[in-house]
Amino acid sequence: MLIELQKNLNHLDFSNLYFLHQADWLSFLLHGQLGISDYHNTLKLGADPETLCYPQWLLEGLNQIFADVPPNLPKILQSGCPIGAVTAEIAEKFNLSKNCLVCAGTTDSIAAFLASGANQPGQAVTSLGSTLVLKLLSHTRVDDARYGIYSHRLGNLWLTGGASNTGGAVLRQFFTDEQLTELSDRINPQQVSPLDYYPLITPGERFPINDPHLLPRLDPRPDRPQEFLHGLLEAMAKIEAKGYGLLQQFGASSLTQVYTAGGGAKNPVWTKIRQRYLQVPVMISPHTEAAYGSAMLAKSDSPNF
Numbered sequence: 350m351l352i353e354l355q356k357n358l359n360h361l362d363f364s365n366l367y368f369l370h371q372a373d374w375l376s377f378l379l380h381g382q383l384g385i386s387d388y389h390n391t392l393k394l395g396a397d398p399e400t401l402c403y404p405q406w407l408l409e410g411l412n413q414i415f416a417d418v419p420p421n422l423p424k425i426l427q428s429g430c431p432i433g434a435v436t437a438e439i440a441e442k443f444n445l446s447k448n449c450l451v452c453a454g455t456t457d458s459i460a461a462f463l464a465s466g467a468n469q470p471g472q473a474v475t476s477l478g479s480t481l482v483l484k485l486l487s488h489t490r491v492d493d494a495r496y497g498i499y500s501h502r503l504g505n506l507w508l509t510g511g512a513s514n515t516g517g518a519v520l521r522q523f524f525t526d527e528q529l530t531e532l533s534d535r536i537n538p539q540q541v542s543p544l545d546y547y548p549l550i551t552p553g554e555r556f557p558i559n560d561p562h563l564l565p566r567l568d569p570r571p572d573r574p575q576e577f578l579h580g581l582l583e584a585m586a587k588i589e590a591k592g593y594g595l596l597q598q599f600g601a602s603s604l605t606q607v608y609t610a611g612g613g614a615k616n617p618v619w620t621k622i623r624q625r626y627l628q629v630p631v632m633i634s635p636h637t638e639a640a641y642g643s644a645m646l647a648k649s650d651s652p653n654f
């Protein structure tokens with residue numbers, strides 16, 4: 350991304366500019382201070398969540414790419430940490446108290462984790478939205494790029510996990526939400542589907558297989574749509590179970606319970622299929638809106654773990 354920026358906008362004076370995540374920009378519009386981020390958004394920029402610094406290899410690489418005048422990287426705060434009050438303009442526009450504090454943010458799937466109320470190592474949240482994101486709270490940090498496994502810091506604990514390209518977006522390619530509900534009711538979740546799919550929209554997977562060329566596997570397609578859907582739901586359940594299996598194999602705390610957030614959470618048949626593979630209680634999250642988790646984070650100042 351930074352290399353593309355340099356190639357396409359090389360007439361700019363980058364030393365006056367900040368590289369920001371979308372959330373950092375939106376937050377800036379509220380509090381008016383440029384160049385502030387959090388340890389969740391900056392993880393994939395290469396930041397170290399333990400030292401809250403950018404690694405030397407990244408800084409040196411940027412100096413090389415930008416001929417010693419790279420854009421400024423945002424300051425890294427602990428998620429939930431207060432940044433400052435909203436600007437007078439924002440307070441007036443949205444009828445907010447002028448003391449309303451803006452806090453450092455997080456990512457959507459971590460917000461979904463926090464919304465569930467899970468706070469014990471071993472508890473997990475699967476976000477079944479357009480993609481499939483796993484978050485397992487753990488005493489230990491786990492990182493393994495071979496499988497697309499990484500860990501976000503959460504207070505004194507770690508949120509281990511990964512994000513697969515499979516998920517609801519594949520289902521939406523074939524079915525409307527109404528069809529998903531209606532056809533799911535015709536599936537026996539205790540019966541194993543004989544179909545061996547790997548549901549993707551386009552080639553490429555991140556986790557639990559890290560292979561940018563992995564091909565979708567969606568054949569053979571049975572005549573009866575409920576059998577096709579059964580194969581898709583079961584394949585995604587296997588991908589989820591493989592993901593949690595790998596996290597534990599590489600040292601994450603043992604899985605005890607899985608909450609589900611996102612559009613797929615409302616499918617009880619899928620929940621039963623997933624439970625068959627996961628072998629731990631699987632239930633809908635008490636709050637499936639990620640925004641609820643962001644609000645909890647801001648209310649508590651920092652993750653209480």
Ligand SMILES: Nc1ncnc2c1ncn2[C@@H]1O[C@H](COP(=O)(O)OP(=O)(O)O)[C@@H](O)[C@H]1O
Binds near residue numbers: 518610611
């Ligand atoms: N009954 C259902 N069973 C399984 N998946 C569903 C069902 N209803 C909606 N979905 C899926 O949920 C996804 C939307 O969930 P959402 O959490 O809004 O996604 P996003 O990641 O885009 O925010 C869609 O891709 C859709 O296929």
Ligand SMILES: O=C(CO)[C@H](O)[C@H](O)COP(=O)(O)O
Binds near residue numbers: 389393456480481482
């Ligand atoms: O699939 C996604 C976006 O396409 C996920 O939301 C994302 O990869 C998960 O990221 P994070 O662990 O940083 O919350």
